[in-house]
Amino acid sequence: MNILVTGANGQLGNEMRLLAATGSCPGPDARFIFTDINQASEEAVAMLRRLAGGAAVDTSTRALDITDPDAVHAMVVEEAVDIIVNCAAFTNVDAAETQAELAERLNARAPEILACEMRRSGGLLVHISTDYVFGGERFNTPCGEDLPLSPTGVYGLTKLHGEQAVLASGCRSVILRTAWLYSEFGKNFVRTMLNLTASRPQLNVVFDQCGTPTYAGDLAAAILGILSDFRERTGIYHFSNEGVCSWFDFAKSIAREADAIRPEDRRLGCEIRPCHSDEFPSPVRRPAYSVLDKTRIKQTFPSLTIPYWTDSLRKCLKNIL
């Protein structure tokens, strides 16, 4: 089984590399091909090697621009790809507002290219989407897969177009919507808060947006779990860690847990204050409540384990610190 991972140098892609190295494969014959538009940074490669322990982790990156249909076709044929896990995306929510064309190309047209390729070959596309397909409606209970979609910005809209293009292609597909992703790799809220709480006396963090932080390592494990037990259960599924919090609660937990691991950094010396979203002017209105209801994925793939968000946060922080 040949599994092509796109965007392999991003948060989720790197977690896929780690799990592949430590034996969490969907079958004994699984072979991964890790691809991205750029090469991995030295920092990411060093982190991969450290987290893999003694395991042989594949840090190589085959060049693949998923917006190039000819390149995608050539790679799929050459490597006899059975499954594509699409971890590539335009993920900068604010920048998407001024780079709408690029965001549409990467978040909508590229998944369509991958989907058409899998339809042609009979392969499976695992595509990752987002809680930002919601947001216009002010929900106050967890969002099920079939609730009305109402993205409030370019990022959410282009990700919605990506979902629609994958479904319209008629390929075998699993679309996983996730939220508030963080990992040991790249730029994310956890790494930003680790830096800020260690260097500033005080921080304001919004408390009026709620969701569920999701460790990319848990999402990668869920993807591999789904591939191990697939049996043609195509469709859209929601996946996040368990629980609910605000960004303010998330920031407080990062400081508290990090302090327990490395008290010498004195992160609890930073006063974290709750504030409203309008104190942080942004080009995009973010979903106020985008907790994802995971009933469908739990019922369809009962062998998946979904950790509580603070447990996964602790694990990731130990890895980083």
Ligand SMILES: NC(=O)c1ccc[n+]([C@@H]2O[C@H](COP(=O)([O-])OP(=O)(O)OC[C@H]3O[C@@H](n4cnc5c(N)ncnc54)[C@H](OP(=O)(O)O)[C@@H]3O)[C@@H](O)[C@H]2O)c1
């Ligand atoms: N991050 C979140 O909070 C969040 C929340 C919900 C859902 N998601 C979804 O989860 C998925 C994974 O997100 P992530 O945070 O792991 O993303 P990420 O860290 O931003 O990684 C995306 C990767 O895609 C690469 N890429 C960019 N353009 C490409 C192209 N044309 N061809 C191939 N690769 C390209 C990027 O390379 P460069 O960095 O060199 O451009 C990067 O390595 C995405 O679908 C995202 O929309 C993310």
